[in-house]
Amino acid sequence: MTNGETLKKAGSAVKKICMILYHSNPSACPPLFHAAISFAKRGVLVETVCVSSDPDYPMLETITEGYQIRRFYFRSQVFFHRHFGLSPSNQLVAGLQYVCSYGEFLFRSCAMAWKARADIYEAHDLPALLPSYIVARLRRKPLVFHAHELYPEMIAKMRFARLWKLLEKILVPRVDLVVTPEENRSRIYYYEYHSKRMPLTVLNCPPYVPPRKSTKLRDDLAARGIPSDTIVLYQGLMDTSRCIEELAESARYFNNGTVLVFLGAGFKGWENPSAVVGRSERIVHYPRVNYEELLEYTSSADIGVLFYRNECRNNYFCAPNKLYEYMMMGLPVITNNFPGIMKIVEGENVGLCVDPTDPPAVARAIEKLRTNRALYEAMRENCFRLTREKYNWQEEFKKLYEGYQTFLNGNGSAAGHRTGASDSGRFILHGGLGGGAVKNPLPTGDSER
Numbered sequence: 178m179t180n181g182e183t184l185k186k187a188g189s190a191v192k193k194i195c196m197i198l199y200h201s202n203p204s205a206c207p208p209l210f211h212a213a214i215s216f217a218k219r220g221v222l223v224e225t226v227c228v229s230s231d232p233d234y235p236m237l238e239t240i241t242e243g244y245q246i247r248r249f250y251f252r253s254q255v256f257f258h259r260h261f262g263l264s265p266s267n268q269l270v271a272g273l274q275y276v277c278s279y280g281e282f283l284f285r286s287c288a289m290a291w292k293a294r295a296d297i298y299e300a301h302d303l304p305a306l307l308p309s310y311i312v313a314r315l316r317r318k319p320l321v322f323h324a325h326e327l328y329p330e331m332i333a334k335m336r337f338a339r340l341w342k343l344l345e346k347i348l349v350p351r352v353d354l355v356v357t358p359e360e361n362r363s364r365i366y367y368y369e370y371h372s373k374r375m376p377l378t379v380l381n382c383p384p385y386v387p388p389r390k391s392t393k394l395r396d397d398l399a400a401r402g403i404p405s406d407t408i409v410l411y412q413g414l415m416d417t418s419r420c421i422e423e424l425a426e427s428a429r430y431f432n433n434g435t436v437l438v439f440l441g442a443g444f445k446g447w448e449n450p451s452a453v454v455g456r457s458e459r460i461v462h463y464p465r466v467n468y469e470e471l472l473e474y475t476s477s478a479d480i481g482v483l484f485y486r487n488e489c490r491n492n493y494f495c496a497p498n499k500l501y502e503y504m505m506m507g508l509p510v511i512t513n514n515f516p517g518i519m520k521i522v523e524g525e526n527v528g529l530c531v532d533p534t535d536p537p538a539v540a541r542a543i544e545k546l547r548t549n550r551a552l553y554e555a556m557r558e559n560c561f562r563l564t565r566e567k568y569n570w571q572e573e574f575k576k577l578y579e580g581y582q583t584f585l586n587g588n589g590s591a592a593g594h595r596t597g598a599s600d601s602g603r604f605i606l607h608g609g610l611g612g613g614a615v616k617n618p619l620p621t622g623d624s625e626r
Contacts, residue, residue, distance in 0.1 A: 191220065191221070191222060192221050192222070192296045192297070192584075192585050192587075193221070193222040193223070193224065193293070193294070193295045193296050193297075194213075194216060194221060194222070194223045194224070194295055194296070194297045194298075194299060195224050195225075195226060195290050195293040195295035195297070195298050195299065195312075196209055196213060196223065196224070196225045196226070196299040196301055197225075197226045197227070197286050197290055197298070197299065197300055197301065197305040197308055197309045198225060198226070198227040198301045198302075198305055199227070199228065199279075199282055199301075199302065199304035199305050200227055200228065201227060201228050201229045201230060201231070201234065201248065201251075202227075203225045203227060203246055204468070206301060206325065207381065207383065207498055208301075208323065208325060208358065208379070208381055209225070209301050209323065211383070211384060211570045211574070212574065212577060213225060213240070213244045214240065214241055214244060215570070215574045215577075215578075216243075216244075216578075217241055217242065217243030217244040218241075218243075219578065220243070221243070221585065222243050222244075223243060223244045223245075224244075224245055224246075224247060224293050224295065225244075225245075225246045225247070226247050226248075226249075226286050226289045226290050226293065227246065227247075227248055228248060228249060228251040228254075228282060228286075229248040229249065229250055229251060230250075230251045230254050230255050232250055234248060235248070236248045236249070236250070247289055247293075249285045249286075249289060251278065251281065251282070252281065253274075253277040253278050253280075253281045254274070254278045254281075271336075272336070275336060275337070279304065282304065282308070283307060283308050286305070286308040287308045287311055287312055290308060290309065290312040291312050291315070291316070294316075295316075295318065296318060296319075296584070296585075296587075297318060297319050297320075297321060297581070297584045297585075298312055298313040298316070298318055298319070298320050298321070299320075299321045299322075299323060300320070300321070300322045300323065300352075301323045301325065302323070302324065302325050302326055302328055303324070303326075303328035303329070303341055303344065303345055304328075306322055306344070306345070306348050306352075307344065307348065309322075310348050310351065310352070319353045319354070319583075319584040320351075320352050320353050320354075321352070321353060321354045321355075321356060321581075321584075322348075322349065322352040322354070322355045322356070323356045323357075324355060324356065324357045324362065324366060324376070325357075325358060325381075326491055327362060327365065327489075327490050327491040327494070328341055328345070328491075329341040329342040329345065330489040330490045330491045331489070331491045332418065332488075332489060332491075333418075333488040333489050345370055346370055346371075349366060349370040349371065349372050350370070350371045350372065350373065352372065352373070353373065353584070354373075354374075354376075354377060354580060354581075354584075355372045355376035355377070356376060356377045356378075356379055356577065356580070357376050357377075357378055357379075357496075358378070358379060358380055358381045358496035359378065359380075359494050359495070359496035359517045360378045360517065361494040361516065361517050362376075362378075362494050362496070363375060363376040363377075363378045365490070365494075377576065377577070377580045378576075379573050379574075379576055379577050380496070380501070380568065380573050381496050381497065381498040381501065382498070382501045382564075382568050382569050382570050382572070382573050383498060383501055383502055383505065383569070383570055384569065384570040384571060385505065385564060385565060385569035385570070385571055386472070386505065388476065388505065388506055388507050388561055389472060389473075389476045389506070390476065391472075391473045391474075391476040391477040392477055393473045393474055393477040394408050394410070394438060394474060394477040394478055395408065395477055398436060398461065401461075403436060403458050403461065404433070404434055405434060405435075405436040406434035406435070407434060407435045407436070407479050407480065407543075407547045408436055408438055408477070408478040408479050408480070409435065409436065409437045409438065409478070409479065409480045409481075409482055409511075409543055410438050410440065410474070410475065410478035410479075410480070410481050410482070410503075410508070411424060411437070411438070411439050411440065411441070411481075411482045411483065412440040412441055412471065412474070412475065412481075412499055412502075413440075413441050413483065413497075413499050414441055414442075414443060415439060415441045415442060415443030416443050417486065418485065418486050418488065418492065419483075419484055419485060419486070420484035420485065420486050420533040420534060421439070423484070423533060423534050423535070423536050423539065424437070424482060424484060424533075424536075424539060425437070425439075425460055426536040427536035427537070427539035427540040427543070428459040428460050428540075429459075429536070429540075430536065430537055430540035430541075431459050431540060431543065431544075432544060432547070435459065435543065435544075435547060436458075436459055436460075436461060437459060437460050437461070438461050438462075438463065438478065439460070439461070439462040439463065440462075440463045440465070440466065440474055441464075441465050442464060442465040471502070472502075472506060475502055475503065475506045475508065476506040476507070478506075478508055479508065479547075480508055480509055480510075480511060480543060480546055480547075481499070481500075481502075481503030481504075481508035481509070481510045481511070481528075482510070482511045482512065482539075482543075483497055483499050483500060483503075483510065483512050483513075484512060484513055484533035485497075485513055485515070485533070486533065486534070487513075487515070487533075487534075492515075493515050493516075494515070494516070494517050495513070495515065495517065495518055496517070497518075500512065500518065500521070500522070501564060501568050501569070503560070504527055504560040504563065504564045504568060505560070505564040505568075505569070506560075507557045507560050507561050508557075508560065509527060509528045509529075509546055509553060509556035509557055509560065510522055510527055510528030510529075511528055511529050511530075511531065511539065511542045511543060511546070512528060512529075512530055512531075512533075513530060513531075513533050514530040514531055514532055515530075518530070521568075525559060525563055526555065526556060526559050527556050527559050527560050527563065528556060529542045529545065529546065
């Protein structure tokens with residue numbers, strides 16, 4: 178008998194949330210992980226159902242009081258990896274693995290979610306939506322869809338993108354609440370996928386921690402004999418979709434003393450990032466570090482950079498948590514000139530926005546922050562103030578908790594009619610399914626830019 182069942186039998190009004198995730202490590206999905214811990218602190222029981230391809234990984238893990246993770250052993254994926262490798266070159270085998278793995282996930286996550294006997298069911302990203310929908314409707318409980326990504330458009334050529342998009346079009350109108358990390362994505366789910374109401378936008382902000390002083394990167398560069406009066410940091414996934422090549426090319430235009438540090442790992446051609454970005458006194462690559470260590474690196478840099486290639490709407494309407502990680506440690510940011518992220522970076526005066534495919538423009542922005550100390554210090558102070566007062570998980574969770582009140586108070590599913598915006602504001606967000614640069618992405622007649 179679970180803790181939730183024990184409390185209910187004792188007559189307690191405690192509520193329980195079951196979160197379903199197509200992943201083995203919930204902490205790799207910070208919005209889920211932070212929300213689970215925050216709900217648990219509010220007295221709500223939380224259980225995450227997810228997969229594990231390693232039989233030695235704990236199938237039941239307690240993170241904190243009121244929050245536990247239940248995993249099931251992912252046999253189909255293990256079979257394919259053992260016989261065909263992690264990335265099968267044969268497209269037929271790769272497609273078959275994809276289908277078999279998802280079929281097993283669908284069946285087994287449904288079984289575990291049913292046993293959870295939750296009061297609210299949550300799907301975290303599109304693969305988890307179908308099993309969450311099935312169990313929520315069988316249990317007659319509210320269903321919340323956390324769309325962390327525009328899943329069919331995560332990359333330019335998404336496998337089975339048309340099928341994923343069809344599934345989203347069928348299920349989203351039947352969801353009681355959609356949650357996204359970016360307001361343009363919320364509009365997409367309302368106008369294109371016809372969610373019942375305008376989705377709740379909850380930003381991907383980390384929990385607030387006070388800024389810290391660190392010289393970790395500067396000390397290490399000095400030990401290597403590399404002078405560094407300005408350290409420009411990119412942390413995260415190393416991949417072509419993040420404009421890594423153009424960013425590395427921009428280092429050719431740096432002045433002496435400016436060093437570009439890459440911190441992260443990649444896959445499918447980026448297993449050895451140093452070989453891709455080249456070796457230079459102006460470019461240094463560090464392997465990925467644990468999240469607990471990350472802030473020591475971040476806080477020892479001077480400027481943070483993050484870019485996305487304009488190849489799909491998921492990139493164009495990006496919602497990166499590293500933006501707020503940079504800001505929390507006082508790093509002015511250089512990023513894309515894309516609408517959602519520009520609203521924060523330039524609107525709040527915490528950085529500069531440029532064309533990520535123009536290396537000289539990137540270098541000029543870096544040089545501007547390096548030489549204009551008044552501008553740099555003003556942006557740095559804005560970073561500290563805004564993350565303390567506004568852009569942090571503690572503030573974002575208040576919005577999420579308020580959005581859940583109907584469900585937590587036992588009032589059942591949301592109303593079946595669409596609310597939240599007039600259809601006269603309908604718009605088309607160009608860019609197409611998984612391809613092409615986004616040309617004219619903003620809603621016509623909409624004042625929120």
